[in-house]
Amino acid sequence: MRMVVRYDDGMTRIAGVPAEDEAAASAVLPDGGRPVLDAGVVAQLREVLAEGALPGATDTAAVPKETLTAWVDLLGEVEKVKHTVAAVQARVAVALDEATRASEEKQGIRKERRGRGVPSQVGAVMGLSPNAAASFLGDARVWVQQMPCTFEALRVGALSEWRARIMVRETSHLSAEHRRMIDELVCGDLRALAGLGGKRLTARVNELAARLDVHACVKRLAKAESERCVSVRPAPDLMVYLTALVPMKQGIQAYAQLKAHADAVKGTGDERSGGQIMADTLIERVTGRNKADQVPVTVNLLVSDETLLAGGQAPGVLLEGSAAGVGAVPAQVARELVAAGVDADAAWLRAIYADPQGRLLATTSVGRFFPDGIMSLLRARQHGVCASPYCDAPIRHADHVVPHGDGGATSLGNGQGLCVRCNHAKQAPGWSQSVLPPDDPEARGRHAVETVTPTGHRYLSVAPEPPRPVRSSPVHRGRHPRSDRGSLSCASAPGPISRPRRRLRRRRAGRGVDLAWALPPDRKP
Numbered sequence: 001m002r003m004v005v006r007y008d009d010g011m012t013r014i015a016g017v018p019a020e021d022e023a024a025a026s027a028v029l030p031d032g033g034r035p036v037l038d039a040g041v042v043a044q045l046r047e048v049l050a051e052g053a054l055p056g057a058t059d060t061a062a063v064p065k066e067t068l069t070a071w072v073d074l075l076g077e078v079e080k081v082k083h084t085v086a087a088v089q090a091r092v093a094v095a096l097d098e099a100t101r102a103s104e105e106k107q108g109i110r111k112e113r114r115g116r117g118v119p120s121q122v123g124a125v126m127g128l129s130p131n132a133a134a135s136f137l138g139d140a141r142v143w144v145q146q147m148p149c150t151f152e153a154l155r156v157g158a159l160s161e162w163r164a165r166i167m168v169r170e171t172s173h174l175s176a177e178h179r180r181m182i183d184e185l186v187c188g189d190l191r192a193l194a195g196l197g198g199k200r201l202t203a204r205v206n207e208l209a210a211r212l213d214v215h216a217c218v219k220r221l222a223k224a225e226s227e228r229c230v231s232v233r234p235a236p237d238l239m240v241y242l243t244a245l246v247p248m249k250q251g252i253q254a255y256a257q258l259k260a261h262a263d264a265v266k267g268t269g270d271e272r273s274g275g276q277i278m279a280d281t282l283i284e285r286v287t288g289r290n291k292a293d294q295v296p297v298t299v300n301l302l303v304s305d306e307t308l309l310a311g312g313q314a315p316g317v318l319l320e321g322s323a324a325g326v327g328a329v330p331a332q333v334a335r336e337l338v339a340a341g342v343d344a345d346a347a348w349l350r351a352i353y354a355d356p357q358g359r360l361l362a363t364t365s366v367g368r369f370f371p372d373g374i375m376s377l378l379r380a381r382q383h384g385v386c387a388s389p390y391c392d393a394p395i396r397h398a399d400h401v402v403p404h405g406d407g408g409a410t411s412l413g414n415g416q417g418l419c420v421r422c423n424h425a426k427q428a429p430g431w432s433q434s435v436l437p438p439d440d441p442e443a444r445g446r447h448a449v450e451t452v453t454p455t456g457h458r459y460l461s462v463a464p465e466p467p468r469p470v471r472s473s474p475v476h477r478g479r480h481p482r483s484d485r486g487s488l489s490c491a492s493a494p495g496p497i498s499r500p501r502r503r504l505r506r507r508r509a510g511r512g513v514d515l516a517w518a519l520p521p522d523r524k525p
């Protein structure tokens with residue numbers, strides 16, 4: 001196969017290779033013309049796609065029909081390229097995983113610990129969270145090892161990555177033999193895949209699975225029921241999605257009752273919309289309060305001192321790990337959250353000290369409760385999110401960037417907050433990390449960690465910008481010179497707080513606001 005691209009000047013060339021280098025390009029076409037995949041060649045192909053001129057796009061007012069046809073053809077071909085690219089990524093990821101496991105086996109690493117770093121490697125280079133990369137790698141393994149027809153359909157561009165993942169998901173409860181049969185029945189004939197959307201594909205696979213193994217399907221349903229749960233994730237504009245995964249019968253019943261209640265209440269002249277009444281009723285019934293907005297709020301909030309105390313306008317940050325999730329909140333909303341906690345006599349305040357650049361330095365609890373104090377600062381510094389590139393998981397472990405066993409200090413500088421998966425990944429053979437000096441241009445004056453993977457790839461994770469204090473008035477500016485700036489951080493929730501405070505919170509058992517603010521070191525009490 002020889003990848004040929006036609007250029008505007010009428011010349012045809014091997015993908016992305018200038019005419020004069022065409023001879024050199026034969027280096028990537030050994031073995032009877034089968035190209036060798038190489039990141040450099042793929043990068044050139046990508047350049048052709050990105051930079052290529054659209055044929056006939058000079059006069060959009062009078063585009064001939066043939067040109068429109070060519071554009072539609074181009075759309076289709078490029079879409080197929082996406083599917084093929086997913087197949088290539090799957091092949092490469094599986095090969096990397098297998099080679100890593102084999103090498104770790106030779107090093108005497110226990111089976112359950114082999115390959116732990118691979119999802120992080122795959123995720124870092126593909127721009128995915130380690131969790132998403134682990135899920136992709138799992139599906140890729142099934143395509144490559146158990147579902148050859150699905151993989152072939154993906155490889156030639158006849159099946160999208162999403163639909164190929166449906167093939168894996170909907171056969172996950174079956175034996176390898178039944179999986180192979182469904183693979184062949186559904187994807188064996190590429191023409192039959194045309195026009196088959198996700199829902200119809202799911203239905204077709206489910207039908208075949210039920211015919212092949214009823215027992216496995218019943219077990220799958222029982223397992224699904226055992227996985228019922230409630231979750232919360234951030235939505236835009238300080239909202240959250242509160243989601244319950246429940247058996248279909250119960251879910252429909254609950255929805256129907258809320259709907260019937262909303263219709264009845266609206267009939268009495270309530271001015272709220274049906275959706276608003278349903279949401280309010282759900283919260284009132286779950287919390288036992290007779291008004292939805294009386295429900296205690298628990299959030300972790302980081303704000304500058306001036307935003308909280310001097311009418312500043314710098315937004316606060318809701319830390320990951322609080323119910324509301326991560327995100328910026330306007331200054332006024334931050335103040336209202338704190339005021340609500342103060343009203344309920346359940347607000348906690350902690351000072352976090354910052355240097356003139358806004359880097360967090362210390363916290364009031366460090367002296368008495370060192371581990372908790374460090375953890376609270378790590379959470380604040382990273383806005384509650386795991387430090388690994390692309391990872392959105394909440395912090396679970398306080399980690400030594402340079403391991404303690406290698407002489408790494410138990411300090412804020414050598415500390416980072418990681419999720420469980422990322423902490424395990426960095427312990428795999430061949431991984432190393434170091435902290436960049438703050439004056440390194442890449443660190444941009446913040447805490448920055450460089451990770452080197454076993455293949456020598458380097459990734460940088462830089463802590464997000466902390467909320468900066470703002471000068472609210474010229475008078476204020478006069479009283480506090482610029483070098484004095486601090487930032488105030490306030491949190492209301494199950495947050496990074498010391499042990500006595502936790503006891504205090506349990507006693508109060510109500511609305512909680514934990515406040516912390518950052519001051520320059522020379523203003524420490």
Ligand SMILES: [Zn+2]
Pocket residue numbers: 130386387388391392393418419420421422423
């Ligand atoms: Zn992580």
